Amino acid sequence: MSTECQPPPARCILVAGPAGSGKSTLATALAVRRGLPLLDLDTLTNPLLDGLPASVLGEHWLAPAHGTAIRDARYAALTAVAAEVTATAGAAVLVAPFTAELAGGAAWDRLRAALGPADPVVVWIHGDAELLARRRAHRQAERDRHRPDTAAPPQPAVPHITVDAELTTEQQLFRVLRAAGERLPVPADAPLFDPAATPDFDAVLFDLDGTLADSTASVTRCWDRLAREFGAPAGLVQENHGQPADVLVGVLVGPDRQAAGRARIRELEITDAPSIDPIPGAHQFFSSVPEQRRAIVTSGVRDLATARLGAVGLPVPRTMVTFDDVEHGKPHPEPYLLAARRLGLDPARCLVFEDAPAGIASARAAGCRVVGVLGTSPAAELAGAELLVDGLDRLILVRQGEGLRLLPAN
Incomplete structure (x- = not known):
């Protein structure tokens, strides 16, 4: 199955977030993926500032005594370089905290004007304060010793994509590109869509974490x-x-x-x-399945599953199999066999949505057909699924007589 995505036209990408959030790592991955120049505020300005004799500034250039003068000069340099690069290369990936710029107003207008006619894609990485502090301590960067203690930056006032610092770089990259419009094509000729190859389904069984809820x-x-x-x-x-x-x-x-x-x-x-946020398309697709033909099958306990469903705005279905209900969890087939039995249906006529290898193995062992949902595990680890999608908004479910048929949404 293909996992190649078609990138949309080039736009500048701004990667922002507090110190220790992993801005540079994600920005590098985005620059490589999109084939764009990388402009890092630290790389452009820190060597010059670090190389100045102590007598020039008196204190470290990050010290509060310098006010906004050095900050403004650093961003002026970044903006000027970005304007030249964008005019010649078409777009670039910029990485910096962008605290003032993302608040909107004049600072944002200046930066936005330098980046060409298209609005930039803004990526904001947020993270638990304890995690960011551990990362800063681990990297032992000299600049962190002089960084003033300030409150976590507020959420940007300009349109942006939010990603969590807890995610791996690949997981972050996946979410950013998906939100920016780089989607995994859904093959129209997949066997699951072909009535001659795949009978209609009687029910849809959903894993929860990573499938309906982006947990x-x-x-x-x-x-x-x-x-x-x-x-x-x-x-x-x-x-x-x-x-x-x-x-x-x-x-x-x-x-x-x-x-x-x-x-x-x-x-x-x-x-x-x-x-927790819902997986794209989770509400519409889950709601399209009749109540008596759907179930959630999760490795979590019932009270946790209920809390996560509430967080993403999904109802608790009448049929839900949790860890509390089984003797053997995934990858054993028992969870999916029990869900089918509670619905009074043949597992072979049930379609399963899963995001993890253990869940796919469980569903396949139960005799179910399986769609893999990307975002948690690499595509190679979901090879047991018959179809891969990067969100439930890529599929629709229609009633076909007494059965249910899966179709691509595009």
Whole structure:
């Protein structure tokens, strides 16, 4: 199956966020992906400022004593270079905090005027203050020693794409490009769309996390916090995505502290649920499935699933299989077999939407057909799915007599 996207016409991209949010890393990935020049405020101005004799400025150039004079000069340099690069290369990726510019007003107008006729794509990375502080401490950059302690920058007043600093660079890149209009084509000749190759479906079974609710950053944030509290390696979280919570707790905290670990992760994830957004198209597609023909099948516990559904504005369906309901979680087929049984339907006539390898393996073992939803795992890890989409808005479901038929939305 193809995973090649068609990029829209070039536009400047501005990547902003507080210190330690990973602006430069994401901006570099965007520049490489789009084949655009990269203009980093630090790269353009820091060598000059760092090279000035101490007698010139007296204090470090980030010191509050300099007011806005140096800040304004740095951004004037960035804006001038961006104007020249945009005039010759067509577009560029700019990376800086852009705090004043993203508040709108004259600073934004000056920057916007320098970037050509098309409105730039603004990407704003936000993150937990504790995470950003750990990152700054880890990189041990000299400039961070002189950076004044200020409150987290406010959300931009100009149109922007928001991404979470908890996500990997690839996960961030995926969300930015999707929001900017670079979508994965849906092959019109996919077997799942062909009535001769695929009978109509009787029901649609949805995983929750990463499929209906974009909870990837929340999951990472909460499980990394649990790992730190219990002294476990945080990398184990990514390696075990899609596994039931109790399995993950056992991996992270060991057998002697599982009860405490289970209670703590439930508290952390339910508290963080309001940070979650829906997957594009989740509301419309989920609502298009009749209540008696849909179910949610999640590795989470019921109270967490209910909290996350509420956070993204989706109703709790009459049929929902959670970790509380099964003896064997994903990748075992039991969760999807139980959902089909509760609906009174043959699993072979159920269509499943999943975002993780363990979930796809579970659905396939149950005999279901599977659509993979990108955003959590790389496409190569979802090879067990028959079709990949980058959002549920790429598909529609229509009633065909007594059955349901899947069709591309484009």
